[in-house]
Structure formats: C-alpha cells, structure tokens
Amino acid sequence: MKKNVSNQNKAGRAVEYKETLFRMIFLLSALVSVLSVIAIIVFVFAKGLRPFFGKDAYSFLSFITGLKWDPNNNVFGILYMIVGSLLATLGAIALGVPIGLLTAVFIAEIAPKKIVSVIKPGIELLAGIPSVIYGAFGLGIIVPLINKISPTGQGQSLLAVICVLTIMVLPTIISLSESSIRAVPKSYREASYGLGASKIQTIFKAVVPAARSGILTATVLGIGRAIGETMAVMMIAGNNIGGLPTSIFSKVRPLTTNIAMEMSYASGRHQDMLFATGVVLFTFIMLVNFTLIRLTKRLGNEGPLR
C-alpha cells in the first residue's frame, strides 16, 4: 500500500516536471517574437536618431520637411518621400477597398459555388506571388501602358505604384472581408428579407454594415501592406531625388525604396539617415497597428457606428 502511494507520487512529480518543461518551451517560443520586436526597435531607433544629436547634428526639421535627397552633398530631406508613400497608399486603398469589398460580397453572397471554386484559389494564389514578380509585372505591363498616356512620357510614376499596390492589397481585403461577411448571422438576412428588402438591399443595408468591423480591419491591414511594400514599388516608382509629386504621372520615391536602394553601399551619416527614414516608416506602421487595435476594440461590441 505504502509503496503504491510513493509510486504515484513519483509519477505525479514526473508529470509536473514535464508540464513545467513544456511551459518553459512555450514561453521561450513566445519570447522569440517579442524580443525580436524590441531588438529591432532599439536598433533602428538608436541608429536612426543618431544624426540628430551631438556635435555636427543634422536638423531634424530639415530632415522631415526637406524636399531633396542628395547624400553626396549632405542633403537629406524626406518630406517628398512621406508624401509619395502616403499618396500611393491612399490611392491603393481608394481603389482596392471598393474592388475588394465587391469581390468579397460576390464570393460570399452572390456567386454560385462553381464560380467561387475558381475565384477563391485565384485570390489565394495572388496572395502568394512574391512581390518581385509584381514589380516585374508592373515594369513589363503597367509602366509601358502608362508611358503611352502620360504627358511626361515617363511610365514609372505614382500611378504605376498605385496600380500595382491595388492588386497587392486585394487578397488581404478580399479574404478578411469575405470571412466577416460570412460570419454575419443568418437571422439578419432573414429580418431584412422579412421586411421586404431585395437581395441587393439586404447585402448593402444589413449584411455589409454588420460586417463593418471586419471590413475596417481589412482596410487597415491593407494600408499596412501598401505602406510597407518595397520591392515591387522600387521597380516602378521612378525614385526621383527630390520634389513633391504634382500629378499621378509624377515620379515618386516611397520611404521603403529609399532604404532598400541605398543601404547596400551607404556608410556613416548616409547610412544613419537611411535608418532615420526607417524610423519614420516604423512610426507610420505603429500608427496603423495602433489604429487597428483601437478599431477592433471599439467595434468588437458591434455598437452603432452612425
């Protein structure tokens, strides 16, 4: 009897050790991402803020409001890049959200199963295409097309960036919107039909408003994707060395491509300034994430929006 009890104790302790061990493993796994974020933030900010402090400091104001980027002459202005990044993102969202939302509605509510079985894998594939391929596509197809209509005779432009980014944000917007539309309870649809609404009225007056938190989340994630995209954009933006864009045919130089193009050979202050560009980009991304958290919290309870 006694022996039996001690055996049980032993077994119990072994289980406990195992539990603790696994808990540690889980914790370590979780720490990898958190520590990475902290390391990246510290590193980027330390490097990126250096040029603005100490002896021979570069004025932060002229950095953030400057309209010219000329590292050889110690001129580092990124305002025109910020504007380029924001306009490109805005354009991609303005086009991508309506197209994406309508696609999502079509898939979730209207299209017969057969058509859905063709469209959905297509969208999933779109999400999996490497961004360098998008860039090549943009350079090979979209840029020459714009070339033909552009008054500047130059295809690499804000418009080209917007076109490619629109395609790139579509999968995010479509799949998130679709799942939030599908998650709308059947009872809302019944209520709407029961009040004499048509199918289209039901979709746009009852279903889409009920799915709005998911659609907003999709939009914000799309913004994050657009503002952070680098490779595809670099190949089609034009990457001018200064000047605000004046039309959609103007060349732009988004923040991301500024870093990507010059980091490989930059050194000293030039390199630090690229990190400083990274700091600005990072701030935008954090803003987007912060908005996302706020949105999901506020709309989580499905309170009235109007």
Added chain:
Amino acid sequence: MSDKVKFTVKDLDLFYGNFQALKKINMSIEQGKITAFIGPSGCGKSTFLKTLNRMNDLIEGVKIEGEVTLDGVDIYKDFDAIMLRSRVGMVFQQPNPFPMSIYDNVAYGPRIHGVKKKSALDEIVEKSLRQAAIWDEVKDKLKKSALAVSGGQQQRVCIARTLAIEPEVILMDEPTSALDPISTIKIEDLATELKKQYTIIIVTHNMQQAGRISDKTAFFLTGEVIEYGDTEQIFNKPVNKKTEDYITGRFG
C-alpha cells in the same frame, strides 16, 4: 369584428427535396383575429407560417404545390415576394435586431421602401415604437445600439420594426420562446392590442399561450392540419382524438 377571410390556402404541399413537410393543407385565415398554430416540434407549423410570406423561397430545394391567396390574389403566381413581404410582416423566434441603433432598426423598412425625409422617418419610428409598447422605455436611447437592451425589449423593437412597414398581416414565429415570463406577457398583451388593426398569425409551442390570446387555433401533426377551429372549441371540445391527446399533454 368582420369575418372577412385574409388568407385562403388550398391543397398546399411543400417538399424539402424528397421530404414532404406539408401535406394537403386547407385553411382560411380570418382578418383581424389572432390565429395560433400549435403542435409538436417538426410538425410543420413554422414551415407553413413561412409559406405565407414566401420566406421558404430563400431555402434551396423547396418545392411548393397548391394555392395560397391573400385577399383573393395568388401569392405564388401574381405576387412579387418583396411586395408580399411588405404586406405580410414577420417576427422571428430569436429577437434579431440589426447591430445598429434602435432608430435605424425601426427605420430600416421605411428606408428600404424609399422614405428618405428625416421628419417622416422620425414620425414612423415614434409611432411604431409606441404601437409596440416600448416607446417609453427606449425614447431616450434611440441612438443606442438595439443590442444593448434586454431580450424582451429587443423583441418589441423587432415588432416595431415590422409595424414600421405598415403590414396588413403579422406572422409571429414562436416570438416568446426565447423570453422570460414577464416579457412574454408583455408580448402577448401587445398581440391582443395589435389585432384591432392587424391580422396576426402566431406559431407557438406553448399551449397556454395559444389558449390565452388566440381566436382560432390549428393543430398540426406530421405536416398535416389535424384540427382547425375556434380556440375555445379546440381546447375544450376537440373533435379529433389526437388533438385531445396533445391538448391534455399526453404527448408532444
């Protein structure tokens, strides 16, 4: 009270694929009365209710034979489903307000049907909420989410939402089965009040409820109407043995 017939149903069969859910239903439903459908679960009473505003159209694989007329007009041949549903409103088993404000919920139907003016909408919303006996409880929170009020209040908001489209008939599909007793009584009182202006058809599995509020009762079993008549007669002197068994609680 007039004995004018609102709905006439002739030899109605309904199939879900190969399964026959309703068998040769014949019934006249009178205007300005409360008609109750009772019967055990799966007897077809809800299915039959939904044939009256063609909600079954939304379900794939449903086939309907026979004739249903509203004021003498065939609702399956000579009616557009959308038109029909604005004359025959429906209140569901679970309160299902939209995730919008109370105001927007009640204004949903009128807006769908083209009412745009703010003053007109305000008027309809207030009138409907008053009719649904919930105005006093929600008049200060019209802009608040309809999901923020209690279940019983939500159901009355849903009734107000239905009244706002000014239907002639209101179908109620077990409207109190998800509610507490006090809310149930409120809805029952409301139904009794509303029958002055509307024809009400209510599905209920609560026999006391049918007895309390209805003028006519139909007893359904396995897709057939076993007995249909004045509520008093059905409950006190049922003709059919099965009706008697059900009423006295021997099964169901």
